Amino acid sequence: MNFDLSNMLEKQIPVKYVTYLMGAYLGFKIGSYILRSAIKKVKIFIQKKKVRNFIQERNQNLKNLQIPTPNLTQDIIDKVLNSDITHLKKMLEAKSVTSEDLVNIFSKRAQQYGVEYGIITHLKYKEAIEAAKECDKLRKENSPLCQLPLFGIPISMKETIDEKGYPSTVGSIFRIDHIPKEDGFCAKLLKSGGAIPFLRTNVPQAGMIYESVNEVYGRVLNPWDKTKYSGGSSGGEGAAVAARMSPGGMGSDIGGSIRIPAAMCGVYGLKPTAQRSVMSGHTFYSEPFNGQKTVLCASGPICKSVDDLILFFRQLSDPQYLKKFKLQEIDTFFPLMQIDEAQLNNNQKQRRFGYFKTLKEFDCTLANQRAVEISVEKLRAQGHQLVEITLPNVEQIRDGFIQFLLSDELMCMKDLLSKEDFVKEYMTIEFFASTPVILKRILTVIFYLIGEKTFAQLLPNSNRLKVEELNKLQYNINKLQIEYLRLFDDHEIEAIICPSFGAPALPHSSSIDSAPVSLYTFIWNFLNFPCGVLPVTKVLKEEQHYNNSRTRELATKRLDHYMKQNTEGLPVNVQVVAPPYKEETCLNVMKMLDDDIQFYQHNSYPELK
Structure with missing residues (x-):
C-alpha cells in the first residue's frame, strides 16, 4: 500500500466534523473534571461523616472516664497545677503527692477543658494511671529508677508523635485510622526516663502552618484569649502547658513550630540543632516529605520553666539513656555527645552576647522589641557585655525558605492529605x-x-525546583551557615538575644495575610541553629498597634489592624540563639534571664473561662 501524504492533504475534511471532534474532546475533558470533582466531594462527605462518628466516640469515652479527685487540699491541688516539673519532682520526693495524684489532677483538668479549647486529641488516662501506680510502687521501694529525669511525671505529646493504639492524623480526615501498633522511639525514650505520657495534643492540618486548626479535632484556642491563635504546629502542646492541663511535653519544629506556640501562650520552648534532636518515632507523612533534607525538622520540649527544658534535654540527649536502645532505633547519625555540664552551669561574668530588636525586612511589634530591651538590660545588670548586631542576608534567607517550602508545589502535603x-x-x-x-x-x-x-x-x-536548583539552594544554605558563624566569631559573642516572633498572639485565621511575622523563627530553622524562647512581659495598652513599621504593605496594614483587636495583656517572649550543637549555651543564657525575670512570679497563668 502506497502512502501518499500529498493526496491526503488535498482531501479536505469538512470543517463541521473538525468542530464536532473538538467539541467532543472538550466535552469529555470538562465532563471528566466534573465527574472527578463530584467523586472527590462524595468521598470527602463520606469521610467527614466517619470523622464526626470518630469524634463523638472520642468525646463520649472522655466524658465516661471516672477520674477521682485526689485526697488533697485545694491549696495542694492548685500548687500542683501551677508548679513546673522541677517542683513536682520535689513534691514527689517529699511524699506530699504521688504520681497517681498528678495524673488524676492533670487528667481531670484536661477532661474538663480540653475539648472546649480544642487542645486535646486523646486522654490516655487508663494507661497513664497504671504507669503512675507502678512509679509510686517503685518509689516506695527506693528504686534507683526514681533518679531518672522525668520519673513519675505525666507529660503530653504532640499528635504527630506515634504512640501505640492512638491515631496520628496530622489533622487529616483521611488518617483517623492511622493507628501505630507500637510506640515510636521518641515515646519509648521518654518512657524509659520514667515519664508518663497521658495526653495527646492538637496540630494544624498537615502540620505546616502556624495556626493549629484542622477538620478532625477543630481549632486550638489560646488560653489567654479564646479569640486568638495558640500558634503551630505544636499549638495544642503550647496551649496545654499554658492552660495547666499538662506540666510539659514534646513538640517539633521546622519553621517555628515549638517556639511560636510557646511564645503565643507565654511558656518555654527549645528547638535543638536538628541532628541533636529525636525525630525517630514521629509519624510517617509521605515518602517525599520524610525524605527531604533541605531544612531539617527538630523535636523538643515545651514546658513551664528553663529547668524543665533542661530535664527533657538530658533525657533526650544524654548518651547514658540513648545507649540502652539498638542503633537501628535511634535517629541515623545521632551524635552521642556528652552534655557539657560546665557550659550548662556557666556562671562567669563579663560574657559577651549579641542582640537585635527588629529586622528591617519586616519589623516586629513594639511589645516584642521591648521584650528584647528588658532581656538585654537584665544581662547587662548581671555584668555581661551586650553588643547590637545586624543580621546579614535576611532577604536571601527569607526567599530561600519560601523556595524550600514550595519547591515541590506542596506535593508532599497533597500526598499526606490525599483528596x-x-x-x-x-x-x-x-x-x-x-x-x-x-x-x-x-x-x-x-x-x-x-x-x-x-x-x-x-x-x-515560589516555583517548583529542579534537582540542580535544589542542590544550589542547599549549597547556599551552607554558605549562609558559615556567614552566621562568622557573625559570632567577629563579634566574639556566645549567643544572640532577639524577638521570638513578629507579634504576640493574633486573631484566628490572621496568618492568611500576616505571614511575614514568622520570619523571626524560620531564619534559625533554615540555618539549623539551636534556639529557645521564654516569657518576659505582656503587651501594654499603648502597644496595641503596628505604627512602627517602616513599610506600608498589605501584611503590615493587616498586622496593625490585628494588633488593635484587644492584644493588651497577652504574653510576649524573647528568643535566645546559639551556634549549632551549643544547646547548653542556649539553655544557660535562657536560665540566666529566667532567674532574673521570673515571669510567673509576677504573673498568673491564664484563667480558663
Whole structure:
C-alpha cells in the first residue's frame, strides 16, 4: 500500500466534523473534571461523616472516664497545677503527692477543658494511671529508677508523635485510622526516663502552618484569649502547658513550630540543632516529605520553666539513656555527645552576647522589641557585655525558605492529605504554589507597581525546583551557615538575644495575610541553629498597634489592624540563639534571664473561662 501524504492533504475534511471532534474532546475533558470533582466531594462527605462518628466516640469515652479527685487540699491541688516539673519532682520526693495524684489532677483538668479549647486529641488516662501506680510502687521501694529525669511525671505529646493504639492524623480526615501498633522511639525514650505520657495534643492540618486548626479535632484556642491563635504546629502542646492541663511535653519544629506556640501562650520552648534532636518515632507523612533534607525538622520540649527544658534535654540527649536502645532505633547519625555540664552551669561574668530588636525586612511589634530591651538590660545588670548586631542576608534567607517550602508545589502535603482540601489558612501558600509561572511574572510586575514589594520579591521564588536548583539552594544554605558563624566569631559573642516572633498572639485565621511575622523563627530553622524562647512581659495598652513599621504593605496594614483587636495583656517572649550543637549555651543564657525575670512570679497563668 502506497502512502501518499500529498493526496491526503488535498482531501479536505469538512470543517463541521473538525468542530464536532473538538467539541467532543472538550466535552469529555470538562465532563471528566466534573465527574472527578463530584467523586472527590462524595468521598470527602463520606469521610467527614466517619470523622464526626470518630469524634463523638472520642468525646463520649472522655466524658465516661471516672477520674477521682485526689485526697488533697485545694491549696495542694492548685500548687500542683501551677508548679513546673522541677517542683513536682520535689513534691514527689517529699511524699506530699504521688504520681497517681498528678495524673488524676492533670487528667481531670484536661477532661474538663480540653475539648472546649480544642487542645486535646486523646486522654490516655487508663494507661497513664497504671504507669503512675507502678512509679509510686517503685518509689516506695527506693528504686534507683526514681533518679531518672522525668520519673513519675505525666507529660503530653504532640499528635504527630506515634504512640501505640492512638491515631496520628496530622489533622487529616483521611488518617483517623492511622493507628501505630507500637510506640515510636521518641515515646519509648521518654518512657524509659520514667515519664508518663497521658495526653495527646492538637496540630494544624498537615502540620505546616502556624495556626493549629484542622477538620478532625477543630481549632486550638489560646488560653489567654479564646479569640486568638495558640500558634503551630505544636499549638495544642503550647496551649496545654499554658492552660495547666499538662506540666510539659514534646513538640517539633521546622519553621517555628515549638517556639511560636510557646511564645503565643507565654511558656518555654527549645528547638535543638536538628541532628541533636529525636525525630525517630514521629509519624510517617509521605515518602517525599520524610525524605527531604533541605531544612531539617527538630523535636523538643515545651514546658513551664528553663529547668524543665533542661530535664527533657538530658533525657533526650544524654548518651547514658540513648545507649540502652539498638542503633537501628535511634535517629541515623545521632551524635552521642556528652552534655557539657560546665557550659550548662556557666556562671562567669563579663560574657559577651549579641542582640537585635527588629529586622528591617519586616519589623516586629513594639511589645516584642521591648521584650528584647528588658532581656538585654537584665544581662547587662548581671555584668555581661551586650553588643547590637545586624543580621546579614535576611532577604536571601527569607526567599530561600519560601523556595524550600514550595519547591515541590506542596506535593508532599497533597500526598499526606490525599483528596482532602486544604483549610483556608493555607490560602496564601496555595496561591504561591498553584499560580502558573507566566502569571507569576505578570503579577510580580503588578505587585511592584502597587507597592507590594515583599510579594513581588517572593513570587519568583515560589516555583517548583529542579534537582540542580535544589542542590544550589542547599549549597547556599551552607554558605549562609558559615556567614552566621562568622557573625559570632567577629563579634566574639556566645549567643544572640532577639524577638521570638513578629507579634504576640493574633486573631484566628490572621496568618492568611500576616505571614511575614514568622520570619523571626524560620531564619534559625533554615540555618539549623539551636534556639529557645521564654516569657518576659505582656503587651501594654499603648502597644496595641503596628505604627512602627517602616513599610506600608498589605501584611503590615493587616498586622496593625490585628494588633488593635484587644492584644493588651497577652504574653510576649524573647528568643535566645546559639551556634549549632551549643544547646547548653542556649539553655544557660535562657536560665540566666529566667532567674532574673521570673515571669510567673509576677504573673498568673491564664484563667480558663
